[in-house]
Amino acid sequence: MSDALPPASGAGGSGAEFPAAENSANLRTTEVDLGGLVGVLATHLYSTPLVALRELVQNAHDSHTRRRLEDPEGAYRPLIRVSGDGAARTVSIEDNGAGLTEPEIHAYLATVGTGYTRMLRDLTGNQELIGAFGLGFLSAFSVAEEVTVTTASHREPAAAHTYRSRGGEQYSVEPAPARPGPGTVVRLRLKAEHAHLADEEALREVLARYCVLLPIPVYVGSDEEPVNDVLVPWRQDVPGSPHLHRMRFATAFARSFEPLTAFPVAPADERTDAVGLLWVQDGGTYGSSDNRDLAVYLRGMLLADDARDLLPSWAGFIGGVVESSRLTPTASREDLQRDEHYRALQRALADAVVDGLYETARLHPAAWRRILARHGQDLLGAALCDDRLFTLLADDVPVPTSQGELTAGALRAAGSGAVHVALGSGGGFEEMLYRAMQVPIARGDRYAVLPFLRRYAQLRDCRIVELGSESGNRELFRAPDLPLPAEQHAWLAAALTEDGEQLVPARFDPPGLPLVLVPDREAELKARIEDDRADARIPSAALQLARAFTARTDGAVKARLYLNLASPAVRDLLAAYRAGHTGAATAAALLRSLKVIMAAASGSAGGDLGAALSGVSTAVAALTAAVPADGLSAVPDTVFTADPHHQNPRLHEDEER
Numbered sequence: 001m002s003d004a005l006p007p008a009s010g011a012g013g014s015g016a017e018f019p020a021a022e023n024s025a026n027l028r029t030t031e032v033d034l035g036g037l038v039g040v041l042a043t044h045l046y047s048t049p050l051v052a053l054r055e056l057v058q059n060a061h062d063s064h065t066r067r068r069l070e071d072p073e074g075a076y077r078p079l080i081r082v083s084g085d086g087a088a089r090t091v092s093i094e095d096n097g098a099g100l101t102e103p104e105i106h107a108y109l110a111t112v113g114t115g116y117t118r119m120l121r122d123l124t125g126n127q128e129l130i131g132a133f134g135l136g137f138l139s140a141f142s143v144a145e146e147v148t149v150t151t152a153s154h155r156e157p158a159a160a161h162t163y164r165s166r167g168g169e170q171y172s173v174e175p176a177p178a179r180p181g182p183g184t185v186v187r188l189r190l191k192a193e194h195a196h197l198a199d200e201e202a203l204r205e206v207l208a209r210y211c212v213l214l215p216i217p218v219y220v221g222s223d224e225e226p227v228n229d230v231l232v233p234w235r236q237d238v239p240g241s242p243h244l245h246r247m248r249f250a251t252a253f254a255r256s257f258e259p260l261t262a263f264p265v266a267p268a269d270e271r272t273d274a275v276g277l278l279w280v281q282d283g284g285t286y287g288s289s290d291n292r293d294l295a296v297y298l299r300g301m302l303l304a305d306d307a308r309d310l311l312p313s314w315a316g317f318i319g320g321v322v323e324s325s326r327l328t329p330t331a332s333r334e335d336l337q338r339d340e341h342y343r344a345l346q347r348a349l350a351d352a353v354v355d356g357l358y359e360t361a362r363l364h365p366a367a368w369r370r371i372l373a374r375h376g377q378d379l380l381g382a383a384l385c386d387d388r389l390f391t392l393l394a395d396d397v398p399v400p401t402s403q404g405e406l407t408a409g410a411l412r413a414a415g416s417g418a419v420h421v422a423l424g425s426g427g428g429f430e431e432m433l434y435r436a437m438q439v440p441i442a443r444g445d446r447y448a449v450l451p452f453l454r455r456y457a458q459l460r461d462c463r464i465v466e467l468g469s470e471s472g473n474r475e476l477f478r479a480p481d482l483p484l485p486a487e488q489h490a491w492l493a494a495a496l497t498e499d500g501e502q503l504v505p506a507r508f509d510p511p512g513l514p515l516v517l518v519p520d521r522e523a524e525l526k527a528r529i530e531d532d533r534a535d536a537r538i539p540s541a542a543l544q545l546a547r548a549f550t551a552r553t554d555g556a557v558k559a560r561l562y563l564n565l566a567s568p569a570v571r572d573l574l575a576a577y578r579a580g581h582t583g584a585a586t587a588a589a590l591l592r593s594l595k596v597i598m599a600a601a602s603g604s605a606g607g608d609l610g611a612a613l614s615g616v617s618t619a620v621a622a623l624t625a626a627v628p629a630d631g632l633s634a635v636p637d638t639v640f641t642a643d644p645h646h647q648n649p650r651l652h653e654d655e656e657r
């Protein structure tokens with residue numbers, strides 16, 4: 001016997017657990033609380049009251065398309081006019097499109113969820129029609145306490161009617177005085193809180209953005225110029241430079257930042273029908289700042305004003321506008337369905353940004369330089385996300401270094417074929433060392449710098465020296481040719497180091513630098529992690545892991561003092577010590593002070609700075625006190641340098657005497 005459950009009862013055991021609905025004697029119709037539903041749709045479907053204006057202008061646009069489809073021979077000049085009256089607190093949206101007959105008012109305007117527009121599109125396949133849901137008109141009630149629609153159909157132009165409703169749930173329709181021709185006026189008596197919508201200046205601004213791509217002219221008040229009389233560079237073939245037209249459009253359209261350059265979105269393949277324009281914004285970006293700004297138009301009407309997610313996440317400096325008729329809006333028509341067309345457009349836009357940057361680098365060098373200067377940091381990160389972008393940027397993008405911004409190539413050339421990058425944040429001893437050698441070091445603590453340079457080094461087959469890591473330090477500090485005898489090592493350690501410091505004889509550049517103190521990064525980390533206050537700062541799981549790691553570090557060596565056996569000062573010091581010279585201890589004290597002062601200058605603790613400074617005075621006093629009044633004989637050799645100007649002035653006086 002099988003363990004399977006017996007089939008659910010039903011004809012042929014088809015698995016139907018419920019009787020087919022249409023056969024049920026208990027079939028009931030779902031009740032609709034019309035008042036509640038209309039209220040929700042009118043007030044909660046949209047995020048901003050401005051949407052009402054957009055929906056009504058879109059209806060006016062669709063009525064023109066309808067008139068043209070139904071009466072292709074009829075010649076007339078289509079227009080839409082939006083007027084505001086602050087005193088009367090009204091806004092009117094007027095069109096001379098198809099209008100509605102009385103039955104159509106009931107069937108389409110006053111029926112939630114049904115519109116003529118969608119049927120017409122299904123019937124004719126016309127893609128210019130925008131309306132789809134039969135809901136948009138309801139948005140009028142989100143801003144108006146009363147809505148009147150006076151309309152005359154192009155089929156019966158003499159029979160005008162007025163629809164009137166407060167709230168949308170109940171309405172009346174009455175005959176109205178004859179209109180000058182077919183068309184519709186929607187008049188909103190605004191709620192007090194939306195009175196500002198009646199301001200014509202504000203209407204101009206909003207409609208110029210919403211309707212910029214609508215082919216039908218939209219006028220405000222008694223204006224003679226439409227708000228959307230704009231050359232759309234990807235639609236018209238206009239004489240002159242296409243780049244100039246793009247820049248003009250982008251400059252007029254961009255909201256927050258001036259465009260530095262603009263490039264087209266053109267459907268390169270079958271993936272998407274989207275066309276439009278992208279531009280690089282002149283707003284400084286740093287690190288991961290995100291100023292992406294994309295407006296999406298569907299059949300000429302603004303649909304989503306901030307569709308930034310369509311742009312690649314690395315393109316924080318891009319603004320743009322695209323139109324497509326394949327995208328599907330949500331019912332509020334403020335957002336887009338995340339469907340295959342949406343994803344195809346995302347990919348197409350990423351390609352368009354990369355293509356546009358290539359075009360800019362090739363054709364507009366001044367703009368390209370400005371983009372690199374403005375968005376260098378963002379571009380470092382962007383280059384890591386896209387291989388083509390890396391190829392474009394690898395040699396051009398500036399990298400922040402200890403000597404200002406340099407390209408990776410310049411960094412490499414100045415580092416004798418290697419790029420140097422500091423892992424620590426404070427500059428530290430490494431920076432001082434390299435500054436002395438005049439080798440620039442990239443700031444590896446800045447956004448994307450380290451991974452960018454690692455990638456650069458890998459692809460360009462060049463050496464990368466990561467300062468602050470063990471391997472980086474090995475690059476810096478080479479083993480001495482001969483080991484230092486134990487007794488000399490012990491004397492130097494006693495003379496030069498503090499508790500927790502380990503003396504490491506080495507050879508390094510520049511030879512003029514006798515010693516350098518290098519904090520142990522792991523010991524530093526251990527101290528920070530084991531600090532009781534870390535509990536408050538670091539999540540406990542992360543802290544446990546970190547402590548498991550740092551437990552392996554004994555933490556006894558807090559810093560290493562690298563002593564440069566290639567340095568003449570160190571060699572002289574050792575020679576003096578070996579010769580039993582009385583000045584050796586004083587010279588060592590001077591070097592110890594130098595160590596502390598340099599450590600303080602490079603931001604790491606390395607002893608008592610006050611004591612070090614007075615140590616310098618003590619050493620100078622000891623050395624100068626040793627000068628006898630009658631000559632040089634008692635002064636140790638090591639005190640004098642080759643430069644006679646550095647000699648004790650008292651000696652000059654003696655000579656002159």
Ligand SMILES: Nc1ncnc2c1ncn2[C@@H]1O[C@H](COP(=O)(O)OP(=O)(O)OP(=O)(O)O)[C@@H](O)[C@H]1O
Nearest residue numbers: 059063108109115116117131132133134135136137
């Ligand atoms: N200005 C107008 N002129 C002529 N007909 C109109 C006008 N405004 C609305 N209508 C009619 O009323 C119907 C309902 O409009 P409504 O705005 O609610 O929905 P829609 O435009 O069809 O779809 P959507 O919800 O997607 O906007 C329209 O389909 C159209 O037939």
